[in-house]
Amino acid sequence: MDYIIDHIPKSKSKRPGTKMSPLYITIHNTGNPKSTARNERNYLTNPNNTRSASFHIVVDEHEAIEAIPLDEVAYHSGNSAGNKMSISIEICESGNQAKVIENATELIAKMLFDRDWGTQSLKTHKYWSGKNCPRLLLPTWGAFVQGIDRKLSKLIYDAIKPVNAPKAEIAVSDFSKDAIEWAKSKKVSDGSRLKDFGTREEIITMIYRAMKEEK
Numbered sequence: 001m002d003y004i005i006d007h008i009p010k011s012k013s014k015r016p017g018t019k020m021s022p023l024y025i026t027i028h029n030t031g032n033p034k035s036t037a038r039n040e041r042n043y044l045t046n047p048n049n050t051r052s053a054s055f056h057i058v059v060d061e062h063e064a065i066e067a068i069p070l071d072e073v074a075y076h077s078g079n080s081a082g083n084k085m086s087i088s089i090e091i092c093e094s095g096n097q098a099k100v101i102e103n104a105t106e107l108i109a110k111m112l113f114d115r116d117w118g119t120q121s122l123k124t125h126k127y128w129s130g131k132n133c134p135r136l137l138l139p140t141w142g143a144f145v146q147g148i149d150r151k152l153s154k155l156i157y158d159a160i161k162p163v164n165a166p167k168a169e170i171a172v173s174d175f176s177k178d179a180i181e182w183a184k185s186k187k188v189s190d191g192s193r194l195k196d197f198g199t200r201e202e203i204i205t206m207i208y209r210a211m212k213e214e215k
Contacts, residue, residue, distance in 0.1 A: 008041075008054070008067050019073075028134050033094055055090045
C-alpha cells in the first residue's frame with residue numbers, strides 16, 4: 001500500500017492549523033460506497049464542499065492519503081475533545097473490502113507501534129459524538145481491533161527478537177598455541193571456551209588428564 005502525503009491548504013473550515021498532541025486514533029467510515037481515497041481527499045478542496053469537516057488520513061484498497069498533518073487539529077469527531085485529542089482515519093467503503101480492511105489494520109498497527117500506544121488508544125467516531133460511525137465496522141468492532149492487535153504484537157516481537165548471528169571466532173594468543181595443540185592432542189582439552197574462566201572441577205580434571213598422559 002502506498003502512503004501519500006497530500007496536505008490541503010490551511011482554511012478556517014477544514015484545516016485551521018491548530019497544533020495538537022494526540023492521544024488517540026479515531027476510526028471512521030466514509031459513508032460513501034463509491035468513493036475512493038483520492039475522491040475523498042479531493043472533495044476536501046472542492047469549492048462546493050462548504051462543510052466544516054475534515055480528516056487526517058483516508059485509506060482504501062490501494063493507498064492511504066494524509067490530508068492534514070498528524071500534529072494538527074482536523075474537524076472529524078463532532079466533539080471538541082475528539083478533534084483536539086485524536087488523529088482521524090477514514091476507511092473507504094468502496095472496492096475490495098477485505099483489502100481495504102487489511103490496509104487499514106496494517107496502517108493503524110504501525111501508527112500505534114510508532115507512538116508506543118496500545119489498542120486502548122483506538123476510538124470510534126461514535127465514542128465522541130454518538131454518530132453511527134464507522135457504520136460498517138461497529139457490528140464487528142471487537143474483531144477489527146483484534147486484527148490490529150495481532151499486527152501490533154508482530155511488530156513488537158520483530159523489534160525485540162534476538163538476532164541469531166554467528167559468534168565471532170576468538171583469536172588464540174600466540175604464547176598459548178603450542179600448549180593448546182598439545183592439550184588437544186592429549187585429550188586434556190577439546191580446545192573450546194579458551195577465554196572462559198575455569199571451575200575448580202574443570203582445572204582438576206585437566207590436571208588429572210595431563211598427569212595420566214605423562215605416565
